[in-house]
Amino acid sequence: MASATSRPLEYLEGLSGTTFYKLYKQPSTALAIFRRMLPDLAKCFVMALLYLKDPLPTADLEIWVNTESKKQRDNALSILGRLHILSTTRTGDNVRAYMVTDPFATSLRQALMGAEDSQSFGVFSRGPGETQTSIADLDEYARRQWEGVMGYMVGTSAFGGQRDMVNLSKGVKQLLQAGHLVEIRGSRVDITKDGFGFVLQDVNTQVWHILILYVQSAEAIGMDSVEVLSFLFLLSSLELGASYEKKHLTPNQLRTLTDLADFGIVYQEDPDAPCFYPTRLATTLTSDSSALSNPVTGSLTGPAGQTGGSGSGFIIIETNYRLYAYTSSPLQISLISLFTNLKYRFPNLVTGKITRQSVRRAIEMGITADQVISYLLSHAHPQLRKHNAAHGTSNAKGVQASVLPPTVTDQIRLWQLERDRLRATAGFLFKDFTSLAEYSAPCQYAAEIGVLVWKSEKKRMFFVTRHEQVAAFLRSQKGGGK
């Protein structure tokens, strides 16, 4: 969850106050940010404050939270502050107090209670079930487009055939290049380190990554980022399977729509059609549930999984590091081959072994052990999960971790650690103290200001990350002593 949220959050935090002001005028944006970007505690605060008439004194809010959870409280408050949702004012008796800032508060209230201005949440062309395009069709379209993008990045053509490859538009390729996910040299496409990390992430994180790149590039060509952003948040609040009117959209939003169709985030029969359909990639953008079971890949494989053999639930790993992947998707095979020594390939199955060399090769390309493990985890075969459920462990954390054989995950991490056999800290070594007393005072001072890394009484030496303050302390002591 944290990783999935952090990127859009980071981007949003970088925006200016006026941008927020404009963004929050849309009820759909306020709701999407509330639902997706805020930690639970922050949501509680917002809900509690939303309908208060007067600002709430800070001290009153602080006693809602146990003292042990001070860290979570501060974190929640700081996120709310950075997103310009909560501001501090002073009440009549000059007490510091919190209130929910205005365009956000109004918009969120409107979103919760049903607004007069229903355009903010899109205008139905036809409700779910009445359209010609079924949810299965939309899923299939989204899967094909998204895999096409991934396939383009990894260069699946090397792995036997352009089987139902999609034609990517020039815009998509430019966006991937601008985001440093691929490098284009002549006619060759080379994936970058960032790109490797990208393809192994779960779909929701990937979509966010792409969307933020899109917003940034939109700014560069002079489109209004607020318009694009609020459109993205609008998309995320639409209903899967329904179609929506296009005539209420601005020209820039229509342009965005066409670009997003290339990624499979929305679907339209043709660019001039009067309505569009959001796909599952769009509707799960701001929902919490996606982080748990990854419904995008899950549902994308539902109908197509057996034949297309992509998405989740096809990898089996044994405790002896052997890997069996029931897939014929060139994309998945090339992804697996990034960190596995593949040995045999059958029509619907590839087998291989995860070895020290194969993992190190991956790490040298810039893939981390955690990325490999999370990829394996999100694509683990139902049989592995079943096995895990049968031997269910008591604590919730253990359940997730032991879907994969712990020996394998531990070993992958160890192989990564092997590359970092030493930890280096830059700084300064203080030495040549004449007496223990002379040594211990500055040493203690360094510890107090938090720059001490290592010390040895025996050798009368200590190591600090910054020397200025310690040196000043030493000088002042010497001055005082004389």
Added chain:
Amino acid sequence: MPRAVRGLLIECDPSIKAMILKYDEERHDYIVEDLDDENHLVIKESQLENLKVRLDQDLDEKIMQLDESESE
């Protein structure tokens, strides 16, 4: 009179430390100060990359054989 010396504090296994000490014996161009306990020493800042590459190479040579002798 106390002195401050710029450097990199290295934290590592005793085995790695032994290897660094061995490299240093050749030309004394790595170590600023050997900190007498099992897993710390201070080296020159400029030598870190060089040291990492050299360690990786040597470790590879030693552990590689083990990996290959493993039966398939």
